[in-house]
Amino acid sequence: MSEMFSHSFVVNALTVSAILGLLLSYLGVHVVGRGIVFVDLALGQISMLGVAFANFIGREQTVISIIFTMVGAFLMSFIKVKDKRLKHEAIIGIVYAVASAGTVLLISKSPHGESDISEVLFGSVFTVTTAQITSLAAVFGIIGVIHIIFRKKFFALTEQFENRQIEHMRIFDLWNFLFYLTVGLSIVFAVRLAGVIPVFSYLIVPPVAAILLSRSTKAVVWTSMIISVLGGFFGIYFSLHFDFPAGSSVVTILGAIFVLVALIKFARFKSVPVVNDNQAEEHSHVTE
Amino acid sequence: MSSSGLGQLKVVTTLPDLESIAKLIGGGQVDVFSIATGFQNPHFVDPKPSYILKLSRADVFVTVGLDLEIGWVPPLLNSARNSRILKGGEGYIDASVNVPLLQVPTSASRAQGDIHIYGNPHYWLDPMNGKIIAGNILEMFVRLDPDHRSIYESNLKKFDETLDAKIKVWTAQMLPFKGTKIIAYHNEWPYFEQRFGLQIVDFLEPKPGIPPTPSQLLKVINEMKRDQIKIIIVSPYFTTESADLVARNTGGKVVTLATSVAADEQIKTYFDLFDYNISQLLQALR
Numbered sequence: 001m002s003e004m005f006s007h008s009f010v011v012n013a014l015t016v017s018a019i020l021g022l023l024l025s026y027l028g029v030h031v032v033g034r035g036i037v038f039v040d041l042a043l044g045q046i047s048m049l050g051v052a053f054a055n056f057i058g059r060e061q062t063v064i065s066i067i068f069t070m071v072g073a074f075l076m077s078f079i080k081v082k083d084k085r086l087k088h089e090a091i092i093g094i095v096y097a098v099a100s101a102g103t104v105l106l107i108s109k110s111p112h113g114e115s116d117i118s119e120v121l122f123g124s125v126f127t128v129t130t131a132q133i134t135s136l137a138a139v140f141g142i143i144g145v146i147h148i149i150f151r152k153k154f155f156a157l158t159e160q161f162e163n164r165q166i167e168h169m170r171i172f173d174l175w176n177f178l179f180y181l182t183v184g185l186s187i188v189f190a191v192r193l194a195g196v197i198p199v200f201s202y203l204i205v206p207p208v209a210a211i212l213l214s215r216s217t218k219a220v221v222w223t224s225m226i227i228s229v230l231g232g233f234f235g236i237y238f239s240l241h242f243d244f245p246a247g248s249s250v251v252t253i254l255g256a257i258f259v260l261v262a263l264i265k266f267a268r269f270k271s272v273p274v275v276n277d278n279q280a281e282e283h284s285h286v287t288e
Numbered sequence: 289m290s291s292s293g294l295g296q297l298k299v300v301t302t303l304p305d306l307e308s309i310a311k312l313i314g315g316g317q318v319d320v321f322s323i324a325t326g327f328q329n330p331h332f333v334d335p336k337p338s339y340i341l342k343l344s345r346a347d348v349f350v351t352v353g354l355d356l357e358i359g360w361v362p363p364l365l366n367s368a369r370n371s372r373i374l375k376g377g378e379g380y381i382d383a384s385v386n387v388p389l390l391q392v393p394t395s396a397s398r399a400q401g402d403i404h405i406y407g408n409p410h411y412w413l414d415p416m417n418g419k420i421i422a423g424n425i426l427e428m429f430v431r432l433d434p435d436h437r438s439i440y441e442s443n444l445k446k447f448d449e450t451l452d453a454k455i456k457v458w459t460a461q462m463l464p465f466k467g468t469k470i471i472a473y474h475n476e477w478p479y480f481e482q483r484f485g486l487q488i489v490d491f492l493e494p495k496p497g498i499p500p501t502p503s504q505l506l507k508v509i510n511e512m513k514r515d516q517i518k519i520i521i522v523s524p525y526f527t528t529e530s531a532d533l534v535a536r537n538t539g540g541k542v543v544t545l546a547t548s549v550a551a552d553e554q555i556k557t558y559f560d561l562f563d564y565n566i567s568q569l570l571q572a573l574r
Contacts, residue, residue: 009340009367108498124335127363243338 004240013246017232020125020190023227024199025206025228026147027183029221030154032109032207034161035088040200041077043184044191045099046072052106069188072099073180077173078164080136088161120268125236125246128193139189154179155217162191200248202228205254209261231257297433300342300373301350302357303330304549305412306383306421308558310350313425313443317436318346318348325365326550329525331497333360335367342544346379348428353382354389356409381428383421387411389476401430413547414479415455415562422447454559458566465573469515471540473500473522473531476547480565489517492530500530512538521574523547543572 004010031039050068054061072095079091128136147154154176160166169176190199210223235250242249299320301307307322314320323339324330324542330352343349343364351357365374372379389407411417426444430437473492481488490511494504511517518540520531524547531542545565549555555564 007341007344008369010337012367108494108501116465124336124363127367129363129366155406226393240337243336245334 009126012128012284013236015192016125018229019136019140020230021232022103022225023144024202025224026221029224030158031203033158036092037204038089038092040187040203042096043069043072045096045197047188049099049103052103055110056106066188074177074185077177077180102177125194130277135278138188145184157184195247198250201251201254205258209258212261212265226238227257239244297347298345299348301345302352305558306350308549309422310425312447313422313430315443326548327524331358335364339364340367344370346373348379349373350381350383352409353384354406354409381424383424385424387417387420390542408478410476411479415451418451418558419448424454458562469517470519473526505534508534509537512540519543521545524551541572551568
């Protein structure tokens with residue numbers, strides 16, 4: 001196992017996975033809490049739309065895709081569904097579909113076709129450069145610090161969405177915008193280095209597993225971050241051992257951790273039927 | 289780490305075609321590994337850890353070049369940290385050196401959607417170019433391992449002779465069909481087309497890399513009906529649905545040709561690649 005660390009590309013991959021995992025699994029707690037799990041795919045697709053647009057007009061991709069993501073995040077912060085029959089997810093799904101379609105339309109009229117777009121989709125943590133790690137650490141560091149300083153604001157907001165207490169919220173809420181902006185920027189940078197599906201998994205799997213294991217928000221955040229780091233580490237180990245692509249390996253390991261957690265939860269539930277009020281309530285629903 | 293025998297040159301190639309040629313020239317003196325498989329689209333390869341490990345220990349790296357592998361070779365080389373095989377390094381072979389390139393774009397055609405700024409990169413599909421590739425590989429082997437010069441040179445001679453004899457047979461077999469118009473899915477056959485006297489009149493892709501659109505398929509259907517074109521050639525890594533649709537509407541045939549060695553289990557060497565493709569074409573043309 002120690003031989004594995006003698007290669008700089010493995011060290012780089014582990015570093016990137018840890019950075020990605022820590023922030024994304026934390027942001028994921030908000031994302032899952034708000035019930036907007038497809039926000040990742042939608043914002044990712046908007047950034048792709050930006051890349052397609054940049055190709056279409058023949059300009060540099062990075063800046064334009066970041067601008068697109070910021071505008072997307074800005075517009076998404078307006079989504080406040082008050083009708084009980086609808087969920088945020090439905091609106092986000094529409095954004096995703098339309099952004100995907102727009103990307104296809106633009107590509108079909110771009111001079112260089114898919115060749116440039118594919119580079120964005122095919123990130124792998126095994127081929128990141130030191131410069132990429134530095135910029136990732138800087139961006140994620142700033143986002144992390146913002147969320148640490150203003151954690152109370154962000155969690156209060158997420159709780160409001162969780163409980164659907166959004167009647168009195170302003171149409172434009174700065175903190176809601178800032179939340180979407182930080183999620184959007186993290187996704188733009190993360191997808192380029194690790195690919196769409198691994199980023200999606202980092203955002204969703206650790207928080208869901210953590211919610212199964214822990215009760216307090218604080219415990220959920222810590223558990224989620226620990227799971228993401230374990231998933232990244234063992235995912236890369238799995239990839240090296242069996243020679244699989246890195247992204248899918250990390251996703252598979254995260255999935256395995258989730259199954260394990262679900263089994264633990266199930267076993268606990270069986271042996272101690274009434275742990276707390278919540279579970280007692282769930283239990284009575286099941287037995288009815 | 290030379291588990292493969294002492295003194296062997298460790299060679300990594302991007303495509304199995306280059307692997308096959310390197311093996312035929314290097315014989316027992318070299319240990320060759322190809323990153324891409326024969327049925328994979330050479331424009332896109334998902335990095336696996338073993339590729340980086342192999343590259344980090346390689347003495348020689350052979351690439352098709354012309355930006356064919358632009359999406360995946362630079363990041364892999366960067367991660368492998370092996371200065372010998374970086375561009376300009378002592379073990380780096382761009383196999384396209386000295387190859388007479390086709391479809392080298394002008395600035396005007398670049399705006400039209402020419403994605404390959406140096407010319408069409410599928411040059412190994414002309415067996416004559418195989419000899420040039422072999423020459424480039426020989427030069428490197430002799431420079432890095434001069435002790436076995438005579439072995440390499442006699443292998444090259446054998447390779448060239450075999451290929452010359454086979455090219456005569458293949459071109460003779462294709463001669464009756466000289467000038468036959470065909471349709472292709474993707475623009476990867478200009479070298480093959482030129483060598484064997486075929487004429488590709490259009491593609492199912494409206495632009496390289498863009499999946500077939502309805503208007504393009506309609507255009508191709510009309511061209512096939514008008515010019516009595518009977519054959520659509522596709523590569524193993526594209527789905528055949530659109531080609532099948534066009535074939536159904538025109539009474540044409542879809543022929544899957546191999547773009548690389550190992551695309552089919554019968555295709556074990558660079559020679560087999562053309563044996564296979566020519567026999568597939570002859571079957572469809574007759």
